[in-house]
Amino acid sequence: MIAIVFPFRTVLVQILIMFLAIAIESWFLQKLLKIGPRTSVEYTAILNLGCTCVGWLVFFGIESVLSKDLREQLIGYILLGGSPNTYPAITTIALSILAITFLAKWQGLEIVENMVSGNKKASVPQFLGPPTLTRRPPKKTFRVTTQFGAVLIAHTVSNFVILTVLFLQSVNN
Template sequence: MILPLRAIACQILFIFLTIAIESTVIHRQLKITKRTSTYYAVSINLICVVIGWVIFFYIFQNLNPANLFKVQTISFIFTGRLIVDFGRDGIEPILVLSLVSVFFVSLFVKCQSLYILQRFKLLPVENLSLYEDVEHTRSERLIRYRVKADQNHAITIGHAISHAIILLILVFMVFLF
């Protein structure tokens, strides 16, 4: 059995980097404790990674073995490079479309997983008291909607920043190594 150690190391690096960035953004945007923001970031990112790898292996398993995308993916995972002049079938548009869809799907998964974890009381809604003090006349449902909207906004900002930094690291890795 061959292990893609480079891919595993990069995944671990990116998880730690993403958790650090997103927990900082969540802490500052939502004005909650660092511990709770770290719990939020760790939970949503681990759920997102697990779901992402399950989807990746499901799609990858159903590809045709002679498919250019499958060959290029295996090459990139094990060597960190795409095969140059392999077929010239235009893998770049597929790669860009895949990256954009991964960005939005992972953002959706993060927002929904935080909401679900809070609904099942697995994660606390720490900043709920801030809204209840200010808005006595509003119903609990509207307060929860506003909390969710603020949380989604904070997750979106952290997600965008972390993906931008990961993209820069990947560009440096491609050009330097």
């Protein structure tokens, strides 16, 4: 009986999406913020699990106050796929969720780092002396030094990859 009621496919897709997001975002945070691989995976796992849990709680909270017709449409869309007349509303909701989860991850990363470091300020680099003539001039490369930029890039790329995977899945069905 539980196999008929429990949405195994939806839960499995959510878990796979979360693993994909953690892998992509941790790689970007590691490279852009110059943190270790283990630390970047821990940070992104905490942020993605937190956003997912809060997202499901918000979903169940909103679902409980919807009318019966809207509730059936929403559950039908999530479990069975949607009808074309629900796509504009779903697109608007998806863009809102994208922006909200980005802000949550950005602020969450600051909170997690403050908890780990104990509110220590980053040390100011010391002046090592004048440059020598044998040194090459530094290459001008694009560097993201802020958490905001790193989280924005990581979140955008992971969501783009996830949407591409979901689109390819819907085309194959």
